[in-house]
Amino acid sequence: MQIPRLFRIVHTIGRYRLDEFLPRQGSGLARAALATAYFWAGKARPRAERLRLALESLGPVFVKFGQLLSVRPDLIPEDVVRELSRLQDTVPPVPWQEVAATLDRAYGRPHSELFQSVEAVPVASASVAQVHFAILSDGREAALKVLRPGIGAVIAQDVALLYLLAGFVARGRDGRRLRPREVVAEFENTIADEQDLLREAANASQLRRNFADGRLLIVPEVYWDWCTREVMAMQRIHGIQVNALDRIRAAGIDVPKLARDGVEIFFTQVFRDGFFHADMHPGNIFVAPDGRYCGVDFGIMGTLSDEDKGYLAMNFMAFFKRDYHRVALAHVEAGWVPPDTRVDEFEGAIRSVCEPIFDRPLKEIYFGRLLMRLFEVSRRFRMDIQPQLVLLQKTLLQVEGLGRQLDPDLDLRSAAQPILERWVSRQVGLRGLVRALREESPLWARTLPQLPRLAHRLLTDMPARRLEAAISRLEAAQRRQTRVLAVIAIVLGALVLGLLLR
Numbered sequence: 001m002q003i004p005r006l007f008r009i010v011h012t013i014g015r016y017r018l019d020e021f022l023p024r025q026g027s028g029l030a031r032a033a034l035a036t037a038y039f040w041a042g043k044a045r046p047r048a049e050r051l052r053l054a055l056e057s058l059g060p061v062f063v064k065f066g067q068l069l070s071v072r073p074d075l076i077p078e079d080v081v082r083e084l085s086r087l088q089d090t091v092p093p094v095p096w097q098e099v100a101a102t103l104d105r106a107y108g109r110p111h112s113e114l115f116q117s118v119e120a121v122p123v124a125s126a127s128v129a130q131v132h133f134a135i136l137s138d139g140r141e142a143a144l145k146v147l148r149p150g151i152g153a154v155i156a157q158d159v160a161l162l163y164l165l166a167g168f169v170a171r172g173r174d175g176r177r178l179r180p181r182e183v184v185a186e187f188e189n190t191i192a193d194e195q196d197l198l199r200e201a202a203n204a205s206q207l208r209r210n211f212a213d214g215r216l217l218i219v220p221e222v223y224w225d226w227c228t229r230e231v232m233a234m235q236r237i238h239g240i241q242v243n244a245l246d247r248i249r250a251a252g253i254d255v256p257k258l259a260r261d262g263v264e265i266f267f268t269q270v271f272r273d274g275f276f277h278a279d280m281h282p283g284n285i286f287v288a289p290d291g292r293y294c295g296v297d298f299g300i301m302g303t304l305s306d307e308d309k310g311y312l313a314m315n316f317m318a319f320f321k322r323d324y325h326r327v328a329l330a331h332v333e334a335g336w337v338p339p340d341t342r343v344d345e346f347e348g349a350i351r352s353v354c355e356p357i358f359d360r361p362l363k364e365i366y367f368g369r370l371l372m373r374l375f376e377v378s379r380r381f382r383m384d385i386q387p388q389l390v391l392l393q394k395t396l397l398q399v400e401g402l403g404r405q406l407d408p409d410l411d412l413r414s415a416a417q418p419i420l421e422r423w424v425s426r427q428v429g430l431r432g433l434v435r436a437l438r439e440e441s442p443l444w445a446r447t448l449p450q451l452p453r454l455a456h457r458l459l460t461d462m463p464a465r466r467l468e469a470a471i472s473r474l475e476a477a478q479r480r481q482t483r484v485l486a487v488i489a490i491v492l493g494a495l496v497l498g499l500l501l502r
Helices: 002-015 028-037 047-058 060-069 078-084 096-107 151-170 180-194 197-210 245-250 255-273 306-320 324-333 343-357 367-380 387-406 412-427 429-461 464-501
Strands: 115-118 129-136 141-147 231-235 275-277 285-287 293-295 301-303
Touching: 002 047, 002 151, 047 060, 047 078, 060 078, 060 151, 060 180, 096 141, 096 231, 141 197, 151 180, 180 197, 197 231, 197 255, 197 275, 245 255, 255 275, 255 293, 255 306, 255 387, 255 412, 275 387, 301 387, 306 324, 306 412, 324 343, 343 367
Parallel strands: none
Antiparallel strands: 115 129, 129 141, 141 231, 275 301, 285 293
16 A cells, blocks of 8 residues: 555655755665656756645645644754745545545434534535534534544555655754654654544633633633544634634724734733643634634644743743843753853854844744744754744744734734733742642642651661661751741741731
């Protein structure tokens, strides 16, 4: 099954003269053969455009792989990143008969028993699934996301071929820096998650809880009784696609406010929740008649740890204040650049990139170009790109594009800084200490009574030669605990004294 597919890939490489992307070391014969066999193809178009067209011709899996590469400027050149970002995941829909068969198989009985009606023509069609509007048996309007039949086998076949190509690229001169096998593995994990619609339903449910007040963002309700791994049922959203500006204005919606709300939603997801929608292109964002955002398609979500959020907040705040020394120092302290990095040199390189963008409206700031230059600085200082931030970088670019479309005069800094300052104020100082004590108190309550028993078991079971070292560690731990308790006592005493003196 893979041999015909492999021949098609080789033919596509030759047809679009992608031999120039092959590594120069170890592939001289292959490059010469392709150049000879496809001499007629020529290279009239730029290389990046030829690569995009080739990926589109190879089908949905390769299109998705190109989309992943488009957010990895640490790995591929800027011209290729810019061209791959144009990839559109528009795929011809699956015939209704196959969709109906999938519904019947997923539910284990005829879908007509569960729905009053299902529209045969899909409202959206992508590489992994397509969406049909329906009416549930209880009369509620729903949107059904249905996996494309046989997509798992197609993906497995193409991913295996991508690993084969990655092994070939890895033997080249830039193989170690490009890390092709790791890139394919990241893609495999991402697309595997998109094939489990129960996982996507859980993502939607979590995001809906995070924005339960509905002030800024409407997240559709998940109809769990109609959800399986192959079918996801959720509330149908009535709204205007976010890039239909004429319709949005005709509805009387405040467009500049809409742009500011988009920035607030993004930074709230990142810093308050550490859980954010990571596929915010216009096809997934709608605007309700009352001006609130509506989100759909929750297959790709990003998560951030408290450490990641702290690092990002520190860098954003330092960036807004033009404190480039703090930005450079944060990178060194996080271990993202080698410990022997000269902070002053790193600071100067960051300043040269960031300083020109300040005090300009959004229409004059191109964060895409800024990120490209920052990645150039990163490579110079041997900085490792953090995988958990790749989706965040992609989403930030999408938010920038959305904001630029809605309100070219939007000042991203003035919109984002108050949100960051509120988050920082909750994490540091007295409020942060009280919050940390409250969160850790259940663990302390369970652990402290067990310390004598654990210490006795440790001393009883431990060989004699390790006893002295263990006692030293216990004494050190006791001293640290005493200091912590003393600090807590001082803080609590100050609080009590403050209350008495009010």
